[in-house]
Amino acid sequence: MTTFAMPAPGGTTPEDPAPEDPAPEDPAPGDRGEDRLADDELTDLGALRQESADILAQLDAELVGLAPVKARVREIAALLLIDRLRARHGLTASRPTLHMCFTGSPGTGKTTVALRMAEILRGLGYLRQGHLVSVTRDDLVGEYVGHTAPKTKAVLKRAMGGVLFIDEAYYLYRADSERDYGPEAIEILLQVMEARRDDLVVILAGYRDRMDAFFASNPGMASRIAHHIDFPDFTVDELVRIADLMVTQENHRFAPEAREAVREYLARRMAQPRFANARSVRNALDRMRLRQASRLVAAGALVSRDDLIRLEPADIRVSRVFG
Amino acid sequence: MRITQGTFSYLPDLTDAEIEAQLRYAIGQSWAVAVEFTDDPHPRNNLWEMWGLPMFDIADPAAGLAEIRACRAAYPHHYVRVAAYDASYGRQTTALSFIVHRPPDEPGFRLDRQEAADRRIRYTLSPYAAGRPHGQRYPA
Numbered sequence: 520m521t522t523f524a525m526p527a528p529g530g531t532t533p534e535d536p537a538p539e540d541p542a543p544e545d546p547a548p549g550d551r552g553e554d555r556l557a558d559d560e561l562t563d564l565g566a567l568r569q570e571s572a573d574i575l576a577q578l579d580a581e582l583v584g585l586a587p588v589k590a591r592v593r594e595i596a597a598l599l600l601i602d603r604l605r606a607r608h609g610l611t612a613s614r615p616t617l618h619m620c621f622t623g624s625p626g627t628g629k630t631t632v633a634l635r636m637a638e639i640l641r642g643l644g645y646l647r648q649g650h651l652v653s654v655t656r657d658d659l660v661g662e663y664v665g666h667t668a669p670k671t672k673a674v675l676k677r678a679m680g681g682v683l684f685i686d687e688a689y690y691l692y693r694a695d696s697e698r699d700y701g702p703e704a705i706e707i708l709l710q711v712m713e714a715r716r717d718d719l720v721v722i723l724a725g726y727r728d729r730m731d732a733f734f735a736s737n738p739g740m741a742s743r744i745a746h747h748i749d750f751p752d753f754t755v756d757e758l759v760r761i762a763d764l765m766v767t768q769e770n771h772r773f774a775p776e777a778r779e780a781v782r783e784y785l786a787r788r789m790a791q792p793r794f795a796n797a798r799s800v801r802n803a804l805d806r807m808r809l810r811q812a813s814r815l816v817a818a819g820a821l822v823s824r825d826d827l828i829r830l831e832p833a834d835i836r837v838s839r840v841f842g
Numbered sequence: 843m844r845i846t847q848g849t850f851s852y853l854p855d856l857t858d859a860e861i862e863a864q865l866r867y868a869i870g871q872s873w874a875v876a877v878e879f880t881d882d883p884h885p886r887n888n889l890w891e892m893w894g895l896p897m898f899d900i901a902d903p904a905a906g907l908a909e910i911r912a913c914r915a916a917y918p919h920h921y922v923r924v925a926a927y928d929a930s931y932g933r934q935t936t937a938l939s940f941i942v943h944r945p946p947d948e949p950g951f952r953l954d955r956q957e958a959a960d961r962r963i964r965y966t967l968s969p970y971a972a973g974r975p976h977g978q979r980y981p982a
Contacts, residue, residue: 647902647904648901648902650901675905676897676900676905676908676909677899677900677901677905679900679901679902679904679905679908680901680902680903680904680905681901681902715904715908717904718902718904718905
C-alpha cells in the first residue's frame, strides 16, 4: 500500500541534492532507437529479417493452408522492414496504409487471422500496443439521433494503437432503410481511417458477395483499404490437418482407421450445402466426442486412459452424411 | 502572471511529445485519463468543466492526445488540463494533474482586503479575468 505524507513545511531547500536521477525514458515499442546510417553504409538484411521470420514461422506452424493470406503477410513484413531501413538512411516516406478487408466463405479463418494480425503488426513494429478491439454493428451504430457519432468515436479511441476488427462489416450499411444510422458510423470510420492511420489499423471481415455489395454502395471505403485479402476454401487434405490439430488441442487422438473415416466424411460433407469449412470440422469433432462418450457409457466396461483419448471410426461412421 | 497549478507547473510548458509520454505512464498505471478546461483558474476551483467523459478504456496515448488537441482547438482561450484518476482501492483519487494549455495572455490575480470586525483584515484572491462574463474572460 502506498503511504502518503504531507510535504514538510519549508519544503526542499536548495542545498538538498537532487532526489534522484531522471528515470531513463522508456522508448515506444515502435521506436527502436535506431541510429542514422551513413549514406554509403551497407546493412545485412539477413540479420534484420530474423525477427520477423520468427513471427512468420509461427504463423505457418499454427495456421493450415491460407497460402494467399500468408503471402500477403510476408509482403507486408518485408515492406515494413525496408521502410524502417529507409528511415535510418534518412529516406522518409509516408507510412504504408495497412487497413485490410478479409473476405471468404464461412469458417475459412478470417477472425482467427485478424486476431493474429494485431500481434504480427506489433511484432513488426508497426503498431504500438497491438491489442485487438473486436466490434460489430451494435458497438458502432447508435439507437437514436446523435448517438452514433460519440459511440463510434469511443470505440475508435479504444482501438488506438491497435487493430479495430469489424466483423460482418456489411451490416453497417442497410440499403433498405433510409433512417438507418449506419452511414453516419461509416463516415466517421472513413475520416479516422484516413487521418489517423498512424494510430490504428482497421480490418473489415465478411462473406465475399455481401462485402462486394457493401463496397459497391460505399466506394470511399473500398478505396481506403489497401489490402483486400480473399480467404480460399480449404481442400480436403487441409481440413484433415485442421481436424488433427483440433483433436490434439482437445487431448484426443484418432484411431488409425478413424482418420480415414474423417477424410471420407469431410469429402462427402463438402459436397453438401451449408458446408462451413473449419467450423464444420469443429462441429463434426464435437459430435464425435458426443458419440464416443455415449459409446463408452453404453459399453459400461472398464475404461483405460487410452479409451478416453481415442476416437474410433465408429464414432464418425454413424453420421447422417454416410447415409 | 503565469499560473502554476498541478504537476510540472514550474517547468516550461510541456511539448506534445512530453504530454504523450505522461499519458503513456498514466495509462500504464491503469489510471483513467480525463481532459478538463476552465476560464476560472482560481486555485480553489477544483471543478473544471469536463471535455467528454474520462477515458477509462484507452490503450494508447494517441487517443488522449487527440482529445487534448480537440479541446485546445475548441477553447483556445481557456486553460486545459489533464487529470489522471487512480481508481484502485485505497487511493481513489486524482493521481496526476497538469496544465496542457493556457490562454496567450494571463493577467493574474488581485489581492482583495476586506475590513472585518475589530479591525481584522480578510484577504482573498480574485482573478482579474473573472471580472468579465464567463466565456469572454481571456480574449484573444
